[in-house]
Amino acid sequence: MSPKVLCTSRDSVTLTRFSVRQPVNEAGHPGEHSPCKPLIVIGGETSSSKTLKHSTRCNKAGQRGRRRVKANDRERHRMHNLNSALDALRSILPALPDDTKLTKIETLRFAHNYIWALTETLRLADQHGHTPEYPAVGSELSSPTSVSSAEWDAASPAKSGYVTSADFDQRNCYTSAHEMNCKIVSSDQSSVTFYFKSFCGENYLKNTVDL
DNA sequence: TAGGCCATCTGGTCCT
DNA sequence: AGGACCAGATGGCCTA
Numbered sequence: 602m603s604p605k606v607l608c609t610s611r612d613s614v615t616l617t618r619f620s621v622r623q624p625v626n627e628a629g630h631p632g633e634h635s636p637c638k639p640l641i642v643i644g645g646e647t648s649s650s651k652t653l654k655h656s657t658r659c660n661k662a663g664q665r666g667r668r669r670v671k672a673n674d675r676e677r678h679r680m681h682n683l684n685s686a687l688d689a690l691r692s693i694l695p696a697l698p699d700d701t702k703l704t705k706i707e708t709l710r711f712a713h714n715y716i717w718a719l720t721e722t723l724r725l726a727d728q729h730g731h732t733p734e735y736p737a738v739g740s741e742l743s744s745p746t747s748v749s750s751a752e753w754d755a756a757s758p759a760k761s762g763y764v765t766s767a768d769f770d771q772r773n774c775y776t777s778a779h780e781m782n783c784k785i786v787s788s789d790q791s792s793v794t795f796y797f798k799s800f801c802g803e804n805y806l807k808n809t810v811d812l
Numbered sequence: 813t814a815g816g817c818c819a820t821c822t823g824g825t826c827c828t
Numbered sequence: 829a830g831g832a833c834c835a836g837a838t839g840g841c842c843t844a
Contacts, residue, residue, distance in 0.1 A: 668830080673821060675831070680819075704817065 748805040
């Protein structure tokens with residue numbers, strides 16, 4: 602499952618696996634508009650307006666239809682912005698080995714785990730008396746390597762300063778539905794190695810950060 | 813073919 | 829009144 606970028610619609614990205622649907626009117630026929638900007642006219646029936654009452658009703662329906670079209674456009678735009686933000690989040694997460702694109706929920710969970718792992722790394726660095734050195738803006742973070750589920754299961758958390766994500770959540774009065782998604786497996790004066798679940802299939806990742 | 817994921821439409825609610 | 833946000837419904841595409 603690796604959709605490819607097809608086209609941009611305003612500030613958004615459209616994916617080939619999700620062809621932009623033509624709007625379907627009440628008769629079920631697709632519209633004739635540009636694929637990147639579906640338009641649906643609702644309540645815009647034309648009438649010979651035999652009576653003022655009928656005309657008023659049609660005008661109200663037409664106004665309602667125009668409002669609905671505008672609202673649809675705003676909603677589309679809003680969701681595109683949301684997707685852009687998710688893409689931005691994906692772009693700063695470590696690349697997966699097979700370059701698989703994370704789904705929305707996977708992206709959020711992966712980010713949660715990754716932030717936790719990095720937070721723990723900083724905490725351990727501080728514990729060892731290091732001053733964290735942040736990479737220059739635009740520089741690449743080290744990419745994690747793939748870990749088998751067996752290796753994940755076998756990995757023992759580091760004894761020194763080890764904290765589970767569940768502990769982390771408790772310290773912050775959170776409850777976590779998914780515990781133990783990260784493991785600090787080793788830490789010494791010079792580096793911290795952690796495993797974390799990517800939430801993409803059965804992928805487990807390993808990363809070592811130099812202190 | 814079923815299930816997952818997604819984009820879009822839609823009506824409701826809240827806020828300015 | 830109009831915009832932002834949200835959740836439900838719908839239907840298309842893809843994969844196992």
